[in-house]
Amino acid sequence: MPNTLELLPAVDVRDGQAVRLVHGVSGSETSYGSPLQAALAWQAAGAQWLHLVDLDAAFGTGDNRALVAEITRAMDIKVELSGGIRDDASLAAALATGCTRVNLGTAALETPEWAAKAIAEHGDKIAIGLDVRGTTLKGRGWTSEGGDLYETLARLDSEGCARYVVTDIGKDGTLTGPNLELLKNVCAATDRPVVASGGVSCLDDLRALSELVPLGVEGAIVGKALYAKAFTLEEALKVVSA
């Protein structure tokens, strides 16, 4: 397990544009232009990872699969791909982009047998996105309820899930700081690495998340703060490598 926090700048794609949402609510988006340019900018700034989300596929309002594949193929860095990966065809297409891993969200809640099969077949190329309000999991673009966080975590642990990406929906896109209590509780409940998502607003948030690395927080997804220029990615990378 690495002893410094990995940073995953996010590019969320809706209708061909890089966007940020507030609380993941469809319609709340602010547009930031070309997702390829955003991804290339994060790579040029020194990112080792890109967190790339097809929001239309997650919401069921179409998809940006061709564009997401083009972006993934254009990257020299590791790519974590998510949004709408829910069956054999979408999983095969996602893995064929050459991404480093994929996140399954809704599928782990609605088709747990299929998700378990994907975990068994693809090992650490699969992460499960645990998107929560309180301790209730959410799927389908965070509009449907999917059960209890800790019960699902125990089931996925027993199925061999390699890693979790934990998003506090109440924090996502709000620049109000990560939910450190939630992350500590999840780390206490599993021995698998956890990637934190939602709420990062300033460099001190990254310092606070870095303190959770010994507990099992492996990385942090950073979105709005970078687009709003609260800090630069270069500054963030310096903070986490200190």
Ligand SMILES: O=C(O)c1ccccc1N[C@@H]1O[C@H](COP(=O)(O)O)[C@@H](O)[C@H]1O
């Ligand atoms: O990232 C977001 O802002 C987001 C908002 C609303 C829904 C999903 C979102 N992102 C990620 O999409 C996948 C879930 O997709 P699916 O359920 O597997 O189709 C998950 O990684 C979310 O964190």
